[in-house]
Amino acid sequence: MTASTQATSKGFVLVVEDEPALRLLLEHSLRQRGYRVSTVMNAEQALTFLDREKPDVALLDWMMPGLSGLELCRTIRQKPGLKNLPILFLTARTDEQDVICGLDTGADDYLTKPCSADKLDARLRALLRRTRPSQDLITFGPLTLEPENHQVTRAGRPVALGPTEYRLLDLFIRNPRKVFSREDLLERIWGPNVHVELRTVDVHIRRLRKALNSEGEPDLIRTVRAAGYALDDTKENTPQAQSSD
Template sequence: MMPAPPATNTTKGFVLVVEDDAALRLLLEHSLQQRGYQVHTVADAEQALAFLEGTKPDVALLDWMMPGLSGLELCRIIRQKPGLKDLPILFLTARTEEQDLINGLDHGADAYLTKPCSADKLDARLRALLRRARPSQDQISFGPLLLEPENHHVTRAGRVITLGPTEYRLLEILIRQPRKVFSRELLLERIWGANVHVELRTVDVHIRRLRKALNEPGEADLIRTVRSAGYALDDSRTEHDVSPSAPTAP
Protein backbone atom coordinates (compact mmCIF):
# COMPACT_ATOMS: atom_id res chain seq x y z
CA MET A 1 0.00 0.00 0.00
CA MET A 2 1.22 3.49 -0.81
CA PRO A 3 1.04 6.42 1.64
CA ALA A 4 -2.35 8.10 1.73
CA PRO A 5 -2.97 11.72 0.73
CA PRO A 6 -4.21 14.28 3.26
CA ALA A 7 -7.67 13.61 4.66
CA THR A 8 -10.69 15.30 3.13
CA ASN A 9 -14.19 16.02 4.39
CA THR A 10 -15.83 13.94 1.63
CA THR A 11 -17.72 10.82 2.65
CA LYS A 12 -17.42 8.41 -0.26
CA GLY A 13 -19.09 5.43 1.41
CA PHE A 14 -19.04 3.02 4.33
CA VAL A 15 -16.58 0.12 3.89
CA LEU A 16 -16.49 -3.10 5.91
CA VAL A 17 -12.93 -4.49 5.91
CA VAL A 18 -12.52 -8.19 6.78
CA GLU A 19 -8.80 -8.97 7.16
CA ASP A 20 -7.07 -11.32 9.62
CA ASP A 21 -3.64 -9.68 9.32
CA ALA A 22 -3.66 -7.01 12.05
CA ALA A 23 -0.98 -4.82 10.45
CA LEU A 24 -2.67 -4.84 7.04
CA ARG A 25 -6.08 -4.30 8.63
CA LEU A 26 -4.82 -1.16 10.38
CA LEU A 27 -3.12 0.06 7.19
CA LEU A 28 -6.29 -0.42 5.16
CA GLU A 29 -8.37 1.36 7.79
CA HIS A 30 -6.04 4.34 7.93
CA SER A 31 -5.63 4.59 4.15
CA LEU A 32 -9.37 4.41 3.44
CA GLN A 33 -10.25 6.89 6.17
CA GLN A 34 -7.70 9.33 4.78
CA ARG A 35 -9.40 9.01 1.40
CA GLY A 36 -12.78 9.93 2.82
CA TYR A 37 -14.40 6.55 3.56
CA GLN A 38 -16.12 5.50 6.76
CA VAL A 39 -14.49 2.23 7.80
CA HIS A 40 -15.31 -0.66 10.12
CA THR A 41 -12.75 -3.46 10.44
CA VAL A 42 -13.06 -7.03 11.71
CA ALA A 43 -10.56 -9.88 11.91
CA ASP A 44 -12.60 -12.84 10.64
CA ALA A 45 -15.76 -13.97 8.90
CA GLU A 46 -17.65 -14.67 12.13
CA GLN A 47 -17.15 -11.08 13.32
CA ALA A 48 -18.19 -9.84 9.89
CA LEU A 49 -21.45 -11.81 9.97
CA ALA A 50 -22.23 -10.55 13.48
CA PHE A 51 -21.67 -6.98 12.34
CA LEU A 52 -23.80 -7.44 9.22
CA GLU A 53 -26.74 -8.59 11.33
CA GLY A 54 -27.32 -4.99 12.40
CA THR A 55 -25.58 -2.80 9.83
CA LYS A 56 -25.30 -2.79 6.05
CA PRO A 57 -22.17 -1.07 4.71
CA ASP A 58 -21.92 0.34 1.19
CA VAL A 59 -19.23 -2.16 0.18
CA ALA A 60 -17.38 -5.11 1.76
CA LEU A 61 -13.64 -5.65 1.29
CA LEU A 62 -12.82 -9.31 2.01
CA ASP A 63 -9.56 -11.16 2.50
CA TRP A 64 -9.67 -14.59 0.85
CA MET A 65 -7.59 -16.71 3.23
CA MET A 66 -8.69 -16.39 6.86
CA PRO A 67 -8.82 -18.74 9.86
CA GLY A 68 -12.21 -20.41 10.28
CA LEU A 69 -14.54 -19.44 7.45
CA SER A 70 -12.68 -18.32 4.34
CA GLY A 71 -13.51 -15.14 2.51
CA LEU A 72 -14.98 -17.29 -0.25
CA GLU A 73 -17.39 -18.96 2.16
CA LEU A 74 -18.23 -15.61 3.75
CA CYS A 75 -19.08 -14.23 0.31
CA ARG A 76 -21.38 -17.20 -0.37
CA ILE A 77 -23.19 -16.71 2.98
CA ILE A 78 -23.63 -12.97 2.38
CA ARG A 79 -25.20 -13.63 -1.01
CA GLN A 80 -27.76 -15.92 0.63
CA LYS A 81 -29.00 -13.21 3.00
CA PRO A 82 -31.98 -11.30 1.53
CA GLY A 83 -30.88 -7.89 2.80
CA LEU A 84 -27.30 -8.30 1.57
CA LYS A 85 -27.74 -9.80 -1.89
CA ASP A 86 -26.90 -6.48 -3.53
CA LEU A 87 -23.94 -5.62 -1.25
CA PRO A 88 -20.87 -4.91 -3.45
CA ILE A 89 -18.04 -7.31 -2.52
CA LEU A 90 -14.39 -6.80 -3.41
CA PHE A 91 -11.81 -9.52 -2.74
CA LEU A 92 -8.29 -8.50 -1.76
CA THR A 93 -6.26 -11.66 -2.24
CA ALA A 94 -2.75 -13.03 -2.69
CA ARG A 95 -4.14 -15.71 -5.02
CA THR A 96 -3.27 -15.15 -8.66
CA GLU A 97 -4.42 -18.39 -10.31
CA GLU A 98 -7.10 -17.64 -12.89
CA GLN A 99 -9.34 -20.47 -11.72
CA ASP A 100 -9.24 -19.17 -8.12
CA LEU A 101 -10.30 -15.73 -9.25
CA ILE A 102 -13.08 -17.15 -11.43
CA ASN A 103 -14.22 -19.20 -8.43
CA GLY A 104 -14.43 -16.03 -6.34
CA LEU A 105 -16.55 -14.27 -8.95
CA ASP A 106 -18.76 -17.35 -9.27
CA HIS A 107 -19.39 -17.24 -5.50
CA GLY A 108 -20.78 -13.72 -5.78
CA ALA A 109 -17.81 -11.35 -5.63
CA ASP A 110 -18.11 -8.25 -7.80
CA ALA A 111 -14.37 -7.64 -8.27
CA TYR A 112 -10.95 -8.55 -6.93
CA LEU A 113 -7.52 -7.07 -6.45
CA THR A 114 -4.33 -9.05 -5.92
CA LYS A 115 -1.96 -8.23 -3.07
CA PRO A 116 0.02 -6.09 -2.90
CA CYS A 117 -1.85 -3.23 -4.51
CA SER A 118 -1.57 0.53 -4.27
CA ALA A 119 -4.04 2.51 -2.19
CA ASP A 120 -4.90 4.54 -5.29
CA LYS A 121 -5.85 1.40 -7.21
CA LEU A 122 -7.98 0.17 -4.29
CA ASP A 123 -9.68 3.56 -4.06
CA ALA A 124 -10.45 3.54 -7.78
CA ARG A 125 -11.92 0.02 -7.62
CA LEU A 126 -14.09 0.91 -4.60
CA ARG A 127 -15.36 4.05 -6.31
CA ALA A 128 -16.28 2.03 -9.39
CA LEU A 129 -18.23 -0.48 -7.28
CA LEU A 130 -20.05 2.29 -5.44
CA ARG A 131 -20.99 4.03 -8.68
CA ARG A 132 -22.37 0.74 -9.99
CA ALA A 133 -24.29 0.09 -6.77
CA ARG A 134 -25.81 3.57 -6.68
CA PRO A 135 -26.18 4.55 -10.35
CA SER A 136 -29.20 6.76 -9.71
CA GLN A 137 -28.71 7.69 -6.08
CA ASP A 138 -28.06 11.36 -6.62
CA GLN A 139 -30.60 12.20 -3.89
CA ILE A 140 -31.59 10.68 -0.55
CA SER A 141 -34.86 11.82 0.98
CA PHE A 142 -36.58 11.33 4.31
CA GLY A 143 -39.75 13.23 5.10
CA PRO A 144 -39.08 16.90 4.30
CA LEU A 145 -35.29 16.33 4.12
CA LEU A 146 -33.45 15.99 0.82
CA LEU A 147 -29.73 15.20 0.71
CA GLU A 148 -27.62 15.22 -2.45
CA PRO A 149 -24.38 13.29 -1.78
CA GLU A 150 -22.63 14.45 -4.94
CA ASN A 151 -22.52 18.10 -3.88
CA HIS A 152 -23.31 17.85 -0.13
CA HIS A 153 -26.49 19.87 -0.71
CA VAL A 154 -29.18 19.56 1.98
CA THR A 155 -32.67 21.05 2.02
CA ARG A 156 -35.72 20.78 4.26
CA ALA A 157 -39.02 21.41 2.47
CA GLY A 158 -37.05 23.44 -0.08
CA ARG A 159 -35.14 25.46 2.54
CA VAL A 160 -31.38 25.24 2.05
CA ILE A 161 -29.56 23.97 5.15
CA THR A 162 -25.91 24.82 5.71
CA LEU A 163 -23.96 22.16 7.62
CA GLY A 164 -20.38 21.78 8.75
CA PRO A 165 -18.52 18.66 7.52
CA THR A 166 -19.07 16.67 10.72
CA GLU A 167 -22.78 17.56 10.92
CA TYR A 168 -23.16 16.58 7.26
CA ARG A 169 -21.53 13.20 7.88
CA LEU A 170 -23.79 12.64 10.89
CA LEU A 171 -26.87 13.42 8.82
CA GLU A 172 -25.72 11.18 5.97
CA ILE A 173 -25.23 8.26 8.37
CA LEU A 174 -28.68 8.79 9.92
CA ILE A 175 -30.57 9.38 6.67
CA ARG A 176 -29.15 6.28 4.97
CA GLN A 177 -30.79 4.15 7.68
CA PRO A 178 -33.75 6.18 8.95
CA ARG A 179 -35.34 5.16 12.25
CA LYS A 180 -32.31 2.99 13.08
CA VAL A 181 -30.92 3.95 16.49
CA PHE A 182 -27.17 4.64 16.39
CA SER A 183 -25.27 4.58 19.67
CA ARG A 184 -22.82 7.36 20.43
CA GLU A 185 -20.01 4.81 20.27
CA LEU A 186 -21.01 3.70 16.77
CA LEU A 187 -21.34 7.27 15.52
CA LEU A 188 -17.90 8.08 16.92
CA GLU A 189 -16.42 5.06 15.14
CA ARG A 190 -18.15 5.82 11.83
CA ILE A 191 -16.97 9.44 11.77
CA TRP A 192 -13.62 9.52 13.55
CA GLY A 193 -12.52 5.89 13.32
CA ALA A 194 -12.04 3.16 15.90
CA ASN A 195 -8.46 4.10 16.79
CA VAL A 196 -9.04 7.80 17.48
CA HIS A 197 -9.86 8.83 21.05
CA VAL A 198 -12.82 11.22 21.06
CA GLU A 199 -15.11 11.85 24.02
CA LEU A 200 -18.68 10.55 23.73
CA ARG A 201 -19.89 14.03 24.59
CA THR A 202 -18.51 15.18 21.22
CA VAL A 203 -21.38 13.36 19.50
CA ASP A 204 -23.91 15.28 21.60
CA VAL A 205 -22.29 18.58 20.65
CA HIS A 206 -22.52 17.84 16.93
CA ILE A 207 -26.06 16.47 17.25
CA ARG A 208 -27.03 19.76 18.91
CA ARG A 209 -25.56 21.69 15.99
CA LEU A 210 -27.31 19.42 13.51
CA ARG A 211 -30.65 19.90 15.27
CA LYS A 212 -30.21 23.65 15.30
CA ALA A 213 -29.54 23.66 11.56
CA LEU A 214 -32.37 21.29 10.63
CA ASN A 215 -35.15 22.61 12.84
CA GLU A 216 -36.61 26.10 12.68
CA PRO A 217 -39.18 27.28 15.27
CA GLY A 218 -42.45 25.41 14.82
CA GLU A 219 -40.90 22.55 12.84
CA ALA A 220 -40.91 18.98 14.11
CA ASP A 221 -37.59 17.74 15.49
CA LEU A 222 -36.51 14.98 13.12
CA ILE A 223 -33.75 13.68 15.41
CA ARG A 224 -34.91 11.36 18.16
CA THR A 225 -32.83 10.70 21.26
CA VAL A 226 -33.45 7.22 22.63
CA ARG A 227 -32.90 6.77 26.37
CA SER A 228 -29.63 4.94 27.10
CA ALA A 229 -29.26 4.03 23.43
CA GLY A 230 -28.41 6.88 21.06
CA TYR A 231 -29.91 8.82 18.17
CA ALA A 232 -32.12 8.16 15.17
CA LEU A 233 -33.57 10.15 12.30
CA ASP A 234 -37.29 9.65 12.91
CA ASP A 235 -40.39 11.57 11.83
CA SER A 236 -42.82 9.49 13.90
CA ARG A 237 -42.54 11.68 17.02
CA THR A 238 -41.36 15.13 18.04
CA GLU A 239 -40.22 14.54 21.63
CA HIS A 240 -36.89 13.04 22.58
CA ASP A 241 -36.06 11.14 25.76
CA VAL A 242 -33.02 11.86 27.89
CA SER A 243 -31.37 9.26 30.05
CA PRO A 244 -30.28 10.42 33.51
CA SER A 245 -27.26 8.13 33.26
CA ALA A 246 -26.19 9.33 29.81
CA PRO A 247 -24.64 12.67 28.84
CA THR A 248 -27.33 15.35 28.57
CA ALA A 249 -28.73 15.21 25.06
CA PRO A 250 -28.95 18.35 22.95
Protein backbone atom coordinates (compact mmCIF):
# COMPACT_ATOMS: atom_id res chain seq x y z
CA MET A 1 0.00 0.00 0.00
CA THR A 2 1.40 3.36 -1.00
CA ALA A 3 1.57 6.44 1.17
CA SER A 4 -0.85 8.25 -1.13
CA THR A 5 -3.40 5.48 -0.65
CA GLN A 6 -3.05 5.68 3.11
CA ALA A 7 -3.64 9.42 3.09
CA THR A 8 -6.93 9.16 1.20
CA SER A 9 -10.30 7.85 2.32
CA LYS A 10 -13.05 7.99 -0.28
CA GLY A 11 -15.49 5.68 1.48
CA PHE A 12 -16.09 2.24 2.94
CA VAL A 13 -17.03 -0.42 0.36
CA LEU A 14 -18.42 -3.88 1.06
CA VAL A 15 -17.59 -6.28 -1.80
CA VAL A 16 -19.79 -9.38 -2.11
CA GLU A 17 -18.17 -11.73 -4.66
CA ASP A 18 -17.90 -15.54 -4.64
CA GLU A 19 -14.99 -15.80 -7.11
CA PRO A 20 -11.77 -15.63 -4.98
CA ALA A 21 -9.49 -14.20 -7.68
CA LEU A 22 -11.93 -11.44 -8.62
CA ARG A 23 -12.67 -10.69 -4.97
CA LEU A 24 -8.96 -10.19 -4.29
CA LEU A 25 -8.54 -8.11 -7.45
CA LEU A 26 -11.44 -5.82 -6.52
CA GLU A 27 -10.14 -5.41 -2.99
CA HIS A 28 -6.66 -4.50 -4.17
CA SER A 29 -7.89 -2.15 -6.89
CA LEU A 30 -10.29 -0.28 -4.60
CA ARG A 31 -7.71 0.06 -1.83
CA GLN A 32 -5.23 1.45 -4.36
CA ARG A 33 -7.83 4.09 -5.27
CA GLY A 34 -8.33 5.15 -1.67
CA TYR A 35 -11.33 3.15 -0.43
CA ARG A 36 -11.61 1.17 2.76
CA VAL A 37 -12.73 -2.31 1.75
CA SER A 38 -14.22 -5.37 3.41
CA THR A 39 -14.99 -8.50 1.37
CA VAL A 40 -17.30 -11.48 1.85
CA MET A 41 -17.91 -14.45 -0.41
CA ASN A 42 -21.71 -14.86 -0.32
CA ALA A 43 -24.99 -13.19 0.58
CA GLU A 44 -25.28 -14.90 3.94
CA GLN A 45 -21.91 -13.53 5.05
CA ALA A 46 -22.93 -10.12 3.73
CA LEU A 47 -26.07 -10.03 5.88
CA THR A 48 -24.07 -11.07 8.95
CA PHE A 49 -21.55 -8.32 8.21
CA LEU A 50 -24.29 -5.73 7.74
CA ASP A 51 -25.78 -6.60 11.11
CA ARG A 52 -22.66 -5.17 12.77
CA GLU A 53 -21.14 -2.77 10.23
CA LYS A 54 -22.43 0.07 8.02
CA PRO A 55 -20.44 0.52 4.81
CA ASP A 56 -20.91 3.56 2.59
CA VAL A 57 -21.75 1.40 -0.44
CA ALA A 58 -22.24 -2.30 -1.25
CA LEU A 59 -20.82 -3.85 -4.44
CA LEU A 60 -22.78 -7.02 -5.26
CA ASP A 61 -22.29 -9.93 -7.62
CA TRP A 62 -25.56 -11.38 -8.94
CA MET A 63 -24.78 -15.05 -9.50
CA MET A 64 -23.67 -16.59 -6.21
CA PRO A 65 -24.31 -19.99 -4.61
CA GLY A 66 -27.16 -19.95 -2.13
CA LEU A 67 -28.89 -16.58 -1.90
CA SER A 68 -28.37 -14.65 -5.14
CA GLY A 69 -27.23 -11.06 -5.33
CA LEU A 70 -30.71 -10.08 -6.48
CA GLU A 71 -32.26 -11.70 -3.40
CA LEU A 72 -29.61 -10.06 -1.23
CA CYS A 73 -30.45 -6.66 -2.69
CA ARG A 74 -34.15 -7.24 -2.02
CA THR A 75 -33.42 -8.31 1.57
CA ILE A 76 -31.26 -5.26 2.21
CA ARG A 77 -33.99 -2.95 0.98
CA GLN A 78 -36.44 -4.55 3.43
CA LYS A 79 -34.24 -3.78 6.45
CA PRO A 80 -35.07 -0.36 8.00
CA GLY A 81 -31.46 0.41 8.89
CA LEU A 82 -30.17 -0.51 5.41
CA LYS A 83 -32.89 0.65 3.04
CA ASN A 84 -30.83 3.68 2.00
CA LEU A 85 -27.52 1.82 1.61
CA PRO A 86 -26.15 2.52 -1.90
CA ILE A 87 -25.97 -0.71 -3.92
CA LEU A 88 -24.06 -1.27 -7.16
CA PHE A 89 -24.33 -4.55 -9.09
CA LEU A 90 -21.15 -5.77 -10.79
CA THR A 91 -22.18 -8.86 -12.71
CA ALA A 92 -21.65 -10.88 -15.87
CA ARG A 93 -25.37 -10.70 -16.66
CA THR A 94 -25.54 -8.33 -19.62
CA ASP A 95 -29.14 -8.72 -20.84
CA GLU A 96 -31.11 -5.47 -20.75
CA GLN A 97 -33.91 -7.14 -18.82
CA ASP A 98 -31.41 -8.17 -16.15
CA VAL A 99 -30.30 -4.56 -15.81
CA ILE A 100 -33.93 -3.43 -15.47
CA CYS A 101 -34.65 -6.20 -12.95
CA GLY A 102 -31.62 -5.29 -10.85
CA LEU A 103 -32.52 -1.61 -10.75
CA ASP A 104 -36.19 -2.35 -10.06
CA THR A 105 -35.17 -4.57 -7.13
CA GLY A 106 -33.49 -1.59 -5.49
CA ALA A 107 -29.95 -1.30 -6.88
CA ASP A 108 -28.69 2.24 -7.49
CA ASP A 109 -26.41 1.33 -10.40
CA TYR A 110 -25.45 -1.64 -12.57
CA LEU A 111 -22.13 -2.52 -14.24
CA THR A 112 -21.34 -5.56 -16.35
CA LYS A 113 -18.14 -7.59 -16.21
CA PRO A 114 -15.47 -7.11 -17.38
CA CYS A 115 -15.27 -3.54 -16.18
CA SER A 116 -12.26 -1.26 -15.94
CA ALA A 117 -11.13 -0.16 -12.49
CA ASP A 118 -11.42 3.49 -13.53
CA LYS A 119 -15.02 3.06 -14.61
CA LEU A 120 -15.91 1.29 -11.36
CA ASP A 121 -14.19 4.04 -9.38
CA ALA A 122 -16.16 6.72 -11.27
CA ARG A 123 -19.48 4.98 -10.61
CA LEU A 124 -18.67 4.56 -6.90
CA ARG A 125 -17.68 8.21 -6.59
CA ALA A 126 -20.91 9.28 -8.28
CA LEU A 127 -22.95 7.11 -5.92
CA LEU A 128 -21.19 8.49 -2.87
CA ARG A 129 -21.70 12.09 -4.02
CA ARG A 130 -25.43 11.49 -4.38
CA THR A 131 -25.95 9.58 -1.17
CA ARG A 132 -23.63 11.32 1.31
CA PRO A 133 -24.54 15.02 1.06
CA SER A 134 -24.88 15.29 4.84
CA GLN A 135 -21.27 14.25 5.43
CA ASP A 136 -19.72 17.64 4.61
CA LEU A 137 -19.24 17.98 8.37
CA ILE A 138 -19.12 15.16 10.92
CA THR A 139 -19.35 16.17 14.56
CA PHE A 140 -18.99 14.41 17.89
CA GLY A 141 -19.01 16.46 21.07
CA PRO A 142 -16.46 19.27 20.57
CA LEU A 143 -14.92 17.58 17.51
CA THR A 144 -15.68 18.50 13.91
CA LEU A 145 -14.25 16.61 10.93
CA GLU A 146 -14.48 17.90 7.36
CA PRO A 147 -13.95 14.90 5.00
CA GLU A 148 -13.70 17.09 1.89
CA ASN A 149 -10.51 18.83 2.99
CA HIS A 150 -9.35 16.57 5.86
CA GLN A 151 -9.61 19.35 8.43
CA VAL A 152 -10.30 18.67 12.11
CA THR A 153 -11.17 21.09 14.88
CA ARG A 154 -11.91 20.73 18.57
CA ALA A 155 -14.16 23.48 19.95
CA GLY A 156 -12.95 25.66 17.06
CA ARG A 157 -9.26 24.89 17.67
CA PRO A 158 -7.50 23.44 14.59
CA VAL A 159 -6.15 19.93 15.15
CA ALA A 160 -3.15 18.86 13.02
CA LEU A 161 -3.16 15.12 12.28
CA GLY A 162 -0.91 12.85 10.25
CA PRO A 163 -2.52 10.60 7.60
CA THR A 164 -2.82 7.54 9.87
CA GLU A 165 -4.16 9.53 12.82
CA TYR A 166 -6.70 11.18 10.51
CA ARG A 167 -7.94 7.82 9.26
CA LEU A 168 -8.21 6.54 12.84
CA LEU A 169 -10.29 9.56 13.83
CA ASP A 170 -12.40 9.23 10.67
CA LEU A 171 -13.23 5.65 11.67
CA PHE A 172 -13.88 6.55 15.30
CA ILE A 173 -16.07 9.59 14.62
CA ARG A 174 -18.27 7.62 12.21
CA ASN A 175 -18.70 4.96 14.91
CA PRO A 176 -18.86 6.95 18.17
CA ARG A 177 -18.45 5.00 21.43
CA LYS A 178 -17.88 1.75 19.52
CA VAL A 179 -14.88 -0.18 20.86
CA PHE A 180 -12.39 -1.32 18.21
CA SER A 181 -9.78 -3.93 19.07
CA ARG A 182 -6.19 -3.47 17.93
CA GLU A 183 -6.76 -6.25 15.39
CA ASP A 184 -9.84 -4.41 14.04
CA LEU A 185 -7.86 -1.21 13.66
CA LEU A 186 -4.95 -2.96 11.94
CA GLU A 187 -7.25 -4.48 9.33
CA ARG A 188 -9.33 -1.35 8.74
CA ILE A 189 -6.54 1.24 8.71
CA TRP A 190 -3.52 -0.68 7.37
CA GLY A 191 -5.34 -3.44 5.45
CA PRO A 192 -5.52 -7.22 5.92
CA ASN A 193 -2.38 -8.02 3.93
CA VAL A 194 -0.05 -5.48 5.55
CA HIS A 195 2.17 -6.85 8.31
CA VAL A 196 2.21 -4.35 11.19
CA GLU A 197 2.87 -5.01 14.87
CA LEU A 198 -0.06 -4.56 17.27
CA ARG A 199 1.94 -2.03 19.26
CA THR A 200 1.99 0.19 16.17
CA VAL A 201 -1.69 0.83 16.84
CA ASP A 202 -0.84 2.05 20.35
CA VAL A 203 1.77 4.43 18.97
CA HIS A 204 -0.71 6.07 16.60
CA ILE A 205 -3.45 6.18 19.25
CA ARG A 206 -0.98 8.00 21.51
CA ARG A 207 -0.28 10.51 18.73
CA LEU A 208 -4.00 10.98 18.12
CA ARG A 209 -4.58 11.60 21.83
CA LYS A 210 -1.79 14.16 21.98
CA ALA A 211 -3.22 16.05 19.01
CA LEU A 212 -6.84 15.98 20.17
CA ASN A 213 -6.40 16.75 23.86
CA SER A 214 -4.87 19.99 25.03
CA GLU A 215 -3.90 20.44 28.65
CA GLY A 216 -6.94 20.34 30.93
CA GLU A 217 -9.29 18.97 28.26
CA PRO A 218 -11.09 15.65 28.81
CA ASP A 219 -9.52 12.76 26.91
CA LEU A 220 -11.82 11.79 24.04
CA ILE A 221 -10.10 8.46 23.36
CA ARG A 222 -11.22 5.79 25.80
CA THR A 223 -9.03 2.76 26.46
CA VAL A 224 -10.96 -0.42 27.26
CA ARG A 225 -8.54 -2.85 28.87
CA ALA A 226 -8.16 -6.15 27.00
CA ALA A 227 -10.63 -4.85 24.40
CA GLY A 228 -9.35 -1.81 22.51
CA TYR A 229 -10.17 1.85 21.95
CA ALA A 230 -13.22 4.04 21.37
CA LEU A 231 -14.07 7.68 20.76
CA ASP A 232 -16.08 8.60 23.85
CA ASP A 233 -17.11 11.79 25.61
CA THR A 234 -18.41 10.26 28.83
CA LYS A 235 -17.69 12.04 32.10
CA GLU A 236 -15.37 9.25 33.20
CA ASN A 237 -12.81 10.40 30.64
CA THR A 238 -10.42 12.77 32.40
CA PRO A 239 -7.30 14.66 31.32
CA GLN A 240 -5.19 12.18 33.32
CA ALA A 241 -6.49 9.33 31.14
CA GLN A 242 -4.30 10.53 28.27
CA SER A 243 -1.28 8.74 29.70
CA SER A 244 -2.80 5.26 29.60
CA ASP A 245 -2.66 3.16 26.44
